[in-house]
Amino acid sequence: MTPDTGEWDGRGVCVAGIGVSGRAAARVLAARGARVTVVEGRDDEERRAHAAELEALGVAVRLGDGDTLPEGTDLVVMSPGWRPDAPLPAAAVAAGVEIYGEVELAWRLRAPGSAPWLAITGTDGKTTVVRMLARMLEAAGHDALAVGNVGTPIVEAVLEKHDVLAVELSSYQLYWSSSPAPRAAAVLNVAPDHLDWHGTMDAYVAAKSTIFERAGVAVCNADDPISTELAEKARPQARAAFTLGVPAPGQLGVVDDLLVDRAFxxxxxxxxxxxxxxxxxxxxxxxxxxxxxxAAALARAYGVPPEAVRDGLRAFVPDPHRIQHVAEIGGVTYINDSKATQPHAAAASLAAYESIVWIAGGLLKGLEVDDLVRSCAPRLRGVVLMGRDRARIAEALARHAPDIPVVDVPDTDTGAMDRVVTEAAALARPGDTVLLAPVGASFDMFANYPARGDAFMASVRRLPGAEPAVPGGEAR
Structure with missing residues (x-):
């Protein structure tokens, strides 16, 4: 698609961050004639390589300074990681400079007649739903692409020719966006998360709520009070809901062993x-x-027939580190859910198994775990704790599950996961599930949650009786 430079030619744009979304925004805007400066607080070999690529395109890059607003800036494009109270957005607000998020920028870059959006937000499940939705759309014969926090950067995807985009939106992205009007949008669930970024639960919920403001169809979770409340406050053309119970008119749900639609x-x-x-x-x-x-509700809102919903689910390949089956050793099942980085996600994972040796710990980001421990206590065979905030989980266990054996592993070296898994295996009995659902972020011990999950799987496969690893593993 040939860029239309008229709106952007000569415009001074500051792009905050040299990550994937920041680089994509810088490339697109530079191609449209904007004077682009990328600012990035970190300065290392990887970022210098990215800077060199952008500078070859005429983009100015300032590494080691993510706080100062460049002179001549009349628009700032914020990457998701920047908090609203950070120095750069604060300086932009003080100077009266407009701020877009990457999603806002993408929406404004759309050409007339470009692909409609089916948008998804929620505390948990966004990536899974957006990928399921893309498979359903493809099964119906549509040229569909999953974007947002997955795959192609959204500012590039909107310039390509597709029938429809399945768009994953985080609360960070929604905070900096005000214009997107998706054909249909879903709020999957809302539970405390990212409060260190948003400041309060009310602010977090408010960011999520914006997805419904201009949606044609609002899809809520009838089993989640906040999701339902947000849909009731919205003024979409239509509303629908999904539930794990038997669906009422206007809902999708479960009847016996069937997924059924009574909305579309x-x-x-x-x-x-x-x-x-x-x-x-x-x-x-x-x-x-x-x-x-x-995913089915959004697909049906777009007109996907029932058989394509079924075929899309069958074609869907789960991402790693999400309730991923690792091995069965001596009658004990080992499950990697390293992606469960906060209480709501861990609760869903723990609810899926009857008798559990739970591996937990990491960075709790100020979130409380008492309700989680109270709810899962009847399912626990034992607990192995690791990571910086393990003592807070241990205190909750002492209050709500005092009879459950707890092993504390204080180690943080490269062999720590081997000791964690060995202790968990010793607690487990045939029929149990050893479940890595950490409830905390990984950055105290690992580069990210995939690295933590990979370490867990490698440790499990070193246990006596483990079969050789299958390349790539299997998520199921």
Whole structure:
């Protein structure tokens, strides 16, 4: 698509951050004639290499200074990691300079007649739902692309020719956006998270709520009070909901072993469309059934037929580190859910198994775990704790599960996960599940949650009786 430089030619734009989204924004804007300066607080070999690539395109780059607003700036494009009270956005506000997020920029870059958006936000499940949705759309014959925090940067995707975009939106991205009007949008669930960024739960919820403000169809989770409340406050053209129970008219839900639609049918009061069977949902767990129903609701809102919902679910390949089956050794199942980095996600994972040796710990980011521990206590065979905030989890266990054996592993060296897994294996009995659902972020011990999950899987495969690893593993 040939850039239309008229709106951007000569405009002074500061792009905050030299990560994937920041680089994409800088490339697109430079191609449209803007005077682009990228600012980045860190300065290392990787970022210098990225800077050299951008400078070859005529983009100015300032490494080691992410706080100062460049002279001549009349627009700042914020990457998701920048908090609203950081020096750079604060300086922009003080100077009266407009601020876009990457999603806002992408929406404004769209050409007339470009692909509609089906948008997803929520505390948990966003990536799974957006990928399920893309498979359903493809099964219906559409040229669909999953974007947002996955795959192609959204500012580049909107310039390509596609029938429809499945867009994952975080609360960070929604905070800096005000214009997107998706064809349909879903709020999967809302629980405390990222409060260190937003400041309060109210601010976090407010950011999530913006996804419904201009949506054609608002899809909520009937089993989640906040999601339901946000949809009720919205003024979309239409509303629908999904539930793990039997659906009422206007809802998608479960009847026996069937996923059914009583929202996007000709007569919701008397009619239901069979979409799939529970066995089509992989990995099978209650929260993943909810993910499948959310994706189905958005697909049906776009006109996807029931058989394409089924075929899309069957074609969906789960991402690693999300309730990923690792091995079965001596009758004990080992599951990697390293992506469960806060209480809401860990609760969903723990609810999927009956008798659990739980591996938990990491950075809790100020979140409370008492409710989580109280709810999962009847399922616990034992607990192994690691990471910086393990003492807070231990205190909650002492209050709500005092009879459950707890092993504390204070080590943080490269062999720590081996000791964690060995202790968990010693607590487990045939029929149990050893579950890595850390409830905390990984950065105290690992580069990221995939690195933590990889370490767990490698340690499991070193246990006596483990079969040789299958390349790539299997998420199910």
């Amino acid at each position: 049918v000709a007569d919701p009061a008397r009619e239901a469309a069979e979409l799939a069977v529970l066995g089509d949902v992989r990995p099978f767990a209650p929260h993943n059934v909810a993910n499948a129903l959310a």
